[in-house]
Amino acid sequence: xxxxxxxxxxxxxxxxxxxxxxxxxxxxxxxxxxxxxxxxxxxxxxxxxxxxxxxxxxxxxxxxxxxxxxxxxxxxxxxxxxxxxxxxxxxxxxxxxxxxxxxxxxxxxxxxxxxxxxxxxxxxxxxxxxxxxxxxxxxxxxxxxxxxxxxxxxxxxxxxxxxxxxxxxxxxxxxxxxxxxxxxxxxxxxxxxxxxxxxxxxxxxxxxxxxxxxx
Numbered sequence: 001x002x003x004x005x006x007x008x009x010x011x012x013x014x015x016x017x018x019x020x021x022x023x024x025x026x027x028x029x030x031x032x033x034x035x036x037x038x039x040x041x042x043x044x045x046x047x048x049x050x051x052x053x054x055x056x057x058x059x060x061x062x063x064x065x066x067x068x069x070x071x072x073x074x075x076x077x078x079x080x081x082x083x084x085x086x087x088x089x090x091x092x093x094x095x096x097x098x099x100x101x102x103x104x105x106x107x108x109x110x111x112x113x114x115x116x117x118x119x120x121x122x123x124x125x126x127x128x129x130x131x132x133x134x135x136x137x138x139x140x141x142x143x144x145x146x147x148x149x150x151x152x153x154x155x156x157x158x159x160x161x162x163x164x165x166x167x168x169x170x171x172x173x174x175x176x177x178x179x180x181x182x183x184x185x186x187x188x189x190x191x192x193x194x195x196x197x198x199x200x201x202x203x204x205x206x207x208x209x210x211x212x213x214x215x
Contacts, residue, residue, distance in 0.1 A: 005028060021123060025170045028183030029121050031112050039181075042074045043188050049076070053198045057205065075105050079192055083199045091204050098196050100190065109185045111184070116178040120171050122156040127167020141210045 052058050064084060080102040080139050086094040166204040 002082060016125055017133060018166065021126055021130075021163070021166050021170060023122050024119050025173075026109075028116060028170065028174040028177065031116055032181070034176075034180045038109075038189070039184055042071065043076070045076050045185075045191075050195075051056065053195050058202065060087065075109070075188070076192065076195070080199070085198065087199075087203045087206070090201055091207065094203055095196075095200055100199070102192060102196070105192070106189055109188060113178060113185075114180060116174045116181075120175040120178060123167045123170040123174065125167070127164045130163020130167065131161075133163075150176070154180070206209070 008042055046066075049063070052066065063080065067077050067080055067084075072078075079098065079101055083094055083098050086097050
């Protein structure tokens with residue numbers, strides 16, 4: 001309890017600039033929690049789907065049955081449904097529609113990541129503003145050749161240091177979050193492209209089989 005009180009006192013000593021820094025911290029935390037939920041809920045595939053897609057000549061009905069158990073917001077389901085819906089068209093047509101859907105999914109995954117990237121830059125700058133304000137407050141108390149109020153001077157220096165530390169801390173957390181989710185997004189899109197290639201190969205296999213049967 002005492003540590004919490006000390007932390008609260010230290011935050012208050014950061015001055016008015018702590019308010020916008022706190023807003024940035026809340027926004028960054030909210031975005032990272034949202035991204036964690038979205039990837040956990042809508043960007044994971046079961047081993048059954050992976051094994052089935054990797055199977056030579058699998059039945060489309062089996063894939064549709066597994067996908068029916070996923071949420072309509074699931075990113076892989078959205079992608080697979082486009083391929084399945086267009087599998088009777090020429091493969092180039094299906095690839096084009098799948099690529100369009102993949103671009104929409106990638107844009108959805110990247111949504112609000114720019115905010116984290118902005119916080120990485122904005123938080124240290126706001127901390128620097130707090131530093132300048134704190135030092136200005138400290139220098140204003142110094143009059144002539146003597147220090148009028150030593151406590152006030154140390155308070156201004158404390159405000160400068162706290163604002164700087166809080167700004168850097170928020171920037172570091174946002175930076176780690178931005179890099180992590182950017183990496184996960186890239187891995188998700190790579191996996192989606194790989195599985196899409198398997199589905200297109202299956203479509204070509206089906207079309208070649210029908211071509212051989214036609215004569």
